[in-house]
Amino acid sequence: MAISRLQPLFLLLLLRAFTSLPTQAAARGGQDPSEDGGHGSFSRNLLEDKPRITEEMARGYMSNAELETAIHAFGSRCSNISRVYSIGKSVNHFPLWVIEISDKPREREAEPAFKFIGNVHGDEPVGREVLMRLANWLCDNYLKDPLATLIVENIHLHILPAMNPDGFTLRWRGNANNIDLNRDFPDQFFSVNNDVNHRQPETKAIMDWVKQEHFTASASLHGGALVANYPWDGTRDTGKRYYGCPDDKIFKHMASVYSQSHYNMSLSKEFEGGITNGAFWYPIYGGMQDWNYIHGGCFELTLEISDTKWPKAAELPVIWEHNRMSMLNLLASLIKSGVHGRIFAADTGRPIPGSVMIMGIDSKVSAGRTFGDYHRIVAPVVASMRGFRSKSTRIVLEQDQAVSLDFILDPDGTREQMKLPQNDWGCHCNNHKLFHIHESHLWMYLLTMSLLLTLYVLFKRKMASRLLTYRIYSPRRPVAV
Template structure:
């Protein structure tokens, strides 16, 4: 049995051994833990948030009545698709535990088509008892439809971005009036985690989680935001820390994420005025660590810059407050999407030999993070904090790497790369010098056998070989002449 067979048998036996042990299929990753009173991160100088500091209204039928049910939301999205068919496309990315479709609205001047433009996604209702996001996202879609060709910001988003809106990631939790899904799993703790291998078995993911993961495999999202409730702050990676302690734990693109969070908070009616979170933003691990979160997974595995937006101090406010919440968040939601075009570096990568687009790798010197250009158009979109100088590098196996220095101020930079194929360094090998002694006496030693053959026998064999060669040559010439005579005067084939 060869090495590969031994390896296959070993892997199978190991898998069979571990399959006998039960795997916990619930509650992967803990909830955010309230920080201790007076806890302080001295590196940043402000205290962490105590959870559930705002008293929630008890859920009553009066409060619930003002929100769209799952079926009303589905109807509203389909009606939107018909009313705004010129700039929208409604599709499903999967189903919940109880079989309810996870509907998405795509908004673009070319919906459903691939373009070399950045894509942004909004996700609401990750937690079933935080429904404000689903209501605000439908208002966002309708505002874009109503103001396209009227408002410059609406025009920019529709024509330069592919915006995908998933109002409810957790329709079952909403219907059941609880945080988790129908299996009582917190979906924002159900993604594979970078620090702890708690969610690495794909078959144990919740269907809603798998739908999001597969969605990112199909779509090339540049950035994203999920809408939550229970606080008023823009939260950015990392969401967890390696030692599970409350501390500022920055990711490679910390500056870019701070910029995204600030775009939202500064555009908000009062988020940036927070006394609890300076500028209305916070690092997730510093606030309180979570594991298995969607935000970090998007950045690590999806190439997508995601932030988490807490948009309402109360998780389930009264329905008559929804209009005010929309007005407070409208400008922020629009500006965050528009920032994809207004900031960072964007471009395409081509082959200098064929002119075809290349799915190249784009990195920025000093930032340990790689962005992959799209396979169809070779387009890349790299979010970078403004007012900085960056060295952008494009590479592709088989091509020479190229780099250039750019300055990003208050507008995005367009930068295309044309990569030159690598030239082979393999040259014809020169004949090696002969180290042997090439005297005549040595050459004669190569043929000692012929000394023992009688000359008469040698001549007979040589004559027979010459005669056979003559017959073979004569037959070949005859066949060739016959073949040519068959096609004299035939019409020449047309080459298309």
């Protein structure tokens, strides 16, 4: 009798133990797709997703009011390189504050624009804290650190520390309507979010913002895993598999820039190189990442920057340091790579908002309305050879001019252990008997060399006069060393 009374209590404790375990699948956008009827987490309502965030866990994090104060304090302290503005309000009417950082923050320029978004999910607050640290680092190091100066003077950086301030206050994943904002965007495969009347105000604010600012690239910061995620996030048949977008190679490069610059993201045992295709990890639909790429021409990554969704505040300085160079290098890569230019009308000479495409990639980038400027991210050119260190470089293409590019690769120390390929003359370059001549045939080689030398002298005299009137011009070949 006593045992039967204990059974319900034991089952309840066991259920609580399992539900309290952290799940990485919830980091990017909700429950595992297998739990959603095979439709990759279509549901935007998260009535069952209310994690218990205690006051002890929240201690040390800025409240919404404190974050708002910190943003305006930053704007006052760093007014020479920043402006503060709002893109809208949350369900509970809290302003969605943005910090713009640039050497000309109140002016339109023909420069690439990048946005960072934090706190997309209310129970993932690490991004809002890290982004404020990024803003302050750039302000403190401008004109002191070369990387900070490069970013401030060549990019218009926009930082939205908290997309979901209501969810943060409520200590749950969704917004005040308990809607997962990373399921609320229009989807390329399914029309579940096409009803504008049901779209959340935070989502509308982001969509209007993207259409207004013409961002080149962006990243949203999440918690619950340690990986750089790139499109596509879903598949047409809702299957879980690798599903690359037209710019798959470029996105992999961007994700690798972040992962390789991170303290330990690239060492992940779960994700090779610390990066993953979203649909290969687990499909989601209505995500912000894919919508940015399709409708905004904006190359967006979803960055999971903390294994724990809500780590202790004491860990925030370490998390910031682990991600600092990743964030800075991702921004710098926007300047140091890609193709940048402007589009003009031939008849008026005025800039026009045309578009740019790269052959072989079914995706176009539109130019800005004001300056007709475009910024096309491209994967770097890389030369490689077994036994040598790989080398990459950038090329500048001018109108009606081709560029020849030579690479000089450095040995990696393993050349002597490998057999080099045979050259066009049939010799093996690693053969120590390459110039060995048998004694009985020495006279033949000497006679041949004498004849060749005589012919060389005769032709040299004959060609000397011709070279005075006929010169061959050859374009200088750029060499990557």
